Amino acid sequence: MTIHHHPGKERIDAVRAFNRFYTRQIGLLDEGLLKSAFSLTEARVLYELAHRDGLTATDLARDLGLDPGYLSRLLKKFEERGLVERAAIEADARRSSIALMPAGRQAFAPLNRGSHDQVAALLDRLAASDQDRLVKAMQTVQRLLGGDGAEPKVPYLLRPLQVGDVGWIVRRQGLIYAQDYGWDETYEALVAEILGAFVKSFDPKWERSWIAEREGEVVGSVFLVRKSDEVAKLRLLYVEPSARGLGIGKRLVDECVSFARARGYRTLTLWTNDILVSARRIYEAAGFKLAEEERHHSFGKDLVGQNWNLEL
Amino acid sequence: MTIHHHPGKERIDAVRAFNRFYTRQIGLLDEGLLKSAFSLTEARVLYELAHRDGLTATDLARDLGLDPGYLSRLLKKFEERGLVERAAIEADARRSSIALMPAGRQAFAPLNRGSHDQVAALLDRLAASDQDRLVKAMQTVQRLLGGDGAEPKVPYLLRPLQVGDVGWIVRRQGLIYAQDYGWDETYEALVAEILGAFVKSFDPKWERSWIAEREGEVVGSVFLVRKSDEVAKLRLLYVEPSARGLGIGKRLVDECVSFARARGYRTLTLWTNDILVSARRIYEAAGFKLAEEERHHSFGKDLVGQNWNLEL
DNA sequence: TCGGATACTTGACTAAGTCAAGTAAATGAT
DNA sequence: ATCATTTACTTGACTTAGTCAAGTATCCGA
Incomplete structure (x- = not known):
């Protein structure tokens, strides 16, 4: 029942400016990961696997926007290296749920720490009140763009x-x-x-x-x-x-x-x-x-x- | 003279969550550009050239985070196609300032329109007040992360x-x-x-x-x-x-x-x-x-x- | 039960990007 | 003035990361 409204040019330009800005920002943050043994995409896959259970290849491809073929090979490589394990899903023989093995967690840990420290360093440059404002603003962006009508559990x-x-x-x-x-x-x-x-x-x-x-x-x-x-x-x-x-x-x-x-x-x-x-x-x-x-x-x-x- | 403060874990996690979210978001927006004749990076270069004057190759490489070798070849290709022109800088014979030619502007126009329309469609899903909040939040993020001490011209x-x-x-x-x-x-x-x-x-x-x-x-x-x-x-x-x-x-x-x-x-x-x-x-x-x-x-x-x- | 979908997998490719080495010009220190 | 260093590119050699199309097995709905 929300009333929609055609956006003005300034708003569009502001959003585009932000997209360019954040493209660069993410590029900077990703540089840190690049010297690791994993590619950026591999790191993203590991992150998802470390934080969510019962994922299938399709889930990963959808959520990370990856090509299924590419992902398939990537997972195969992970499996060969003992980083992940695929378990059959009884209800559907086509799919299998992918889980990190201990070796996978171990491989992910330094990546995770690197990314954590990098963000910590970024925040550290800001005063506490600005850190707060940054986080709030990011959450606003995320909610407005991502929420997509995902109503909060408790409406108020x-x-x-x-x-x-x-x-x-x-x-x-x-x-x-x-x-x-x-x-x-x-x-x-x-x-x-x-x-x-x-x-x-x-x-x-x-x-x-x-x-x-x-x-x-x-x-x-x-x-x-x-x-x-x-x-x-x-x-x-x-x-x-x-x-x-x-x-x-x-x-x-x-x-x-x-x-x-x-x-x-x-x-x-x-x-x-x-x-x-x-x-x-x-x-x-x-x-x-x-x-x-x-x-x-x-x-x-x-x-x-x-x-x-x-x-x- | 700002007082800095070590960020808490929740803040760091919130920022990382946003980075992952926006990585995906940018991926979605870039998909639209990919079917054009230009690669994503080429489009980014064209955008910069269309919006700023007197850029040198070094400027572009720095601002977009590109490899100088890659950029060099990319610009050479653009020059051969008549999209850009390099003018010698009298003060420094190593550098040259790169400018879009009319053909370059013409090539950039549909890309630009595509990106514009895509963002417009994104915003269009939101109510006017939410569009406003989104833009404000993005500007806050950009100012806090990008500003980096870039003081406003008029302090107050x-x-x-x-x-x-x-x-x-x-x-x-x-x-x-x-x-x-x-x-x-x-x-x-x-x-x-x-x-x-x-x-x-x-x-x-x-x-x-x-x-x-x-x-x-x-x-x-x-x-x-x-x-x-x-x-x-x-x-x-x-x-x-x-x-x-x-x-x-x-x-x-x-x-x-x-x-x-x-x-x-x-x-x-x-x-x-x-x-x-x-x-x-x-x-x-x-x-x-x-x-x-x-x-x-x-x-x-x-x-x-x-x-x-x-x-x- | 059968005509699509869906969930992958595999083969064949290449665009996109990296890395190292090189050249020419500028800059800074003596 | 000169020489080592740095900067601004350029070029060659390489690979990885990703795409695309075709294929197989399974599932789902009419």
């Missing part, structure tokens, strides 16, 4: 607020509403004030925050604040555009409602604006009723504010 | 606050002070409240913000707020750890001081804590005098707050 998880979340939520809400509805910087400021006050006067017994995290990134949040013994207020519900459609918004509201019920509040209230249609649907589905509407001029726009209530 | 630039900055500054200050000094989430909350209030009651005539940006990223900021006709307050000075040593902190304070002078304030005041030593040095250098100190318990720590004043 909920946790309470941590240091750094407040700023992140302020920023994302500011940017998203500016982009989608043209709201000005005073909305971001409002979110900052609300969250600043929330943390400052936070009462864990009566109040709570839920942060939705997906693959380590914040993708949504909601806050429940105490207005009185009887009334709690749901504030700042938001879901990242990239994480919409996973039911995160509904889940966040549901958590709020259960928490409010469990604490014995009688009413859960919230304020929103009529243009926020998808949020409205979630509130309606959760049983909220529209209590009142009023026009106001905020965030540089003419808006219609709405109060919604849920009797618990 | 100053601009006023934009939407998204408030949240970013809140987050970064929250994280940095939590990491460096163990301050709890109430500091982040305080920053959020201060900035929320700043934006809300912003008076452009008497107040101002300066955001330091380096390669598109926020790396520092400072705010000047009006306390009275006579007194202005400097607030929330911060510089990203990765951007320290560039004089950004000093510059931000200097901007504040000039602005305060230009607006006719008599006193510039600020509040800080004694443990923030590098900030203190900047204030002293700018002529601020320590006015008073008081102990307080904030952000989960026992601290010594300080008020500094500068008579303008």
Whole structure:
């Protein structure tokens, strides 16, 4: 259900530039391996065999992009040297699963160490924070290009607020509403004030925050604040555009409602604006009723504010 | 002056995983080129020649990691086919600068288009926001690995606050002070409240913000707020750890001081804590005098707050 | 049961790259 | 000024790494 978009020339050029850059980078890293007894491809095959079990020749050819004939000979050579062993697969006499023998592991060890040390040296030139950024960026690239719709096992998880979340939520809400509805910087400021006050006067017994995290990134949040013994207020519900459609918004509201019920509040209230249609649907589905509407001029726009209530 | 840090095993493994992943990725992309009349290396050479002027054989061999002998023959073949031309370099008779001839450009065009289209197709599978993230992540990788101290031409630039900055500054200050000094989430909350209030009651005539940006990223900021006709307050000075040593902190304070002078304030005041030593040095250098100190318990720590004043 | 696929294997090739040795020019040290 | 060293290629001799096509055995679906 993702919306696709024709890429601009700058993006294409940036990706091509990166491809050229990384072609060279890999070339540099591979130079180190070349003085070993194994060719680059042999090393790649050994790596795969060392890290995965039950591989067949076809698996290897597919995953490494090798010619089956070439691979066949390569494996034969390995077998003759006692580096690998082929075991028949009972279900299919054509295939056999290939495994490293002890001699193979021994032959692979120095290659592996060489590659490990080389990467360690590369990273060592960077400050720790830059190492982190590098790894994160690489994982992003890998996930976006490789993932190919491979959804994470846990679509998202909920946790309470941590240091750094407040700023992140302020920023994302500011940017998203500016982009989608043209709201000005005073909305971001409002979110900052609300969250600043929330943390400052936070009462864990009566109040709570839920942060939705997906693959380590914040993708949504909601806050429940105490207005009185009887009334709690749901504030700042938001879901990242990239994480919409996973039911995160509904889940966040549901958590709020259960928490409010469990604490014995009688009413859960919230304020929103009529243009926020998808949020409205979630509130309606959760049983909220529209209590009142009023026009106001905020965030540089003419808006219609709405109060919604849920009797618990 | 960057601090280096021995990389952990997970980081090394993550980088190696990425290398293997991208080796395959490049292999896939190169398959497209292989059916052309040119080999992969020939295509790479043509690409370089098409995009850079005045290259010599040595430049090409170095940048593409090629064997000089191989390259020599390759260029000779290109020259015979009329694809490139070698011009003597007057200063050095050993070298000659290699340039694409019209026939070379013509031969390169379909290759270039093929590669372009392939990348376009790759990107096309992603949503626009993911395309953006991909490109950003690639640029991060490239900068961190390739940059190798290649400093940007403009080390940083100053601009006023934009939407998204408030949240970013809140987050970064929250994280940095939590990491460096163990301050709890109430500091982040305080920053959020201060900035929320700043934006809300912003008076452009008497107040101002300066955001330091380096390669598109926020790396520092400072705010000047009006306390009275006579007194202005400097607030929330911060510089990203990765951007320290560039004089950004000093510059931000200097901007504040000039602005305060230009607006006719008599006193510039600020509040800080004694443990923030590098900030203190900047204030002293700018002529601020320590006015008073008081102990307080904030952000989960026992601290010594300080008020500094500068008579303008 | 039979017409494809699939999972290799083998033979025949060669493009692509390496390595070492050589030439001519430049550069640096005396 | 000169001479050893380095740089910028070039050339010859070689091989490895990889391709392509054809073949065999097995499996799978209608």
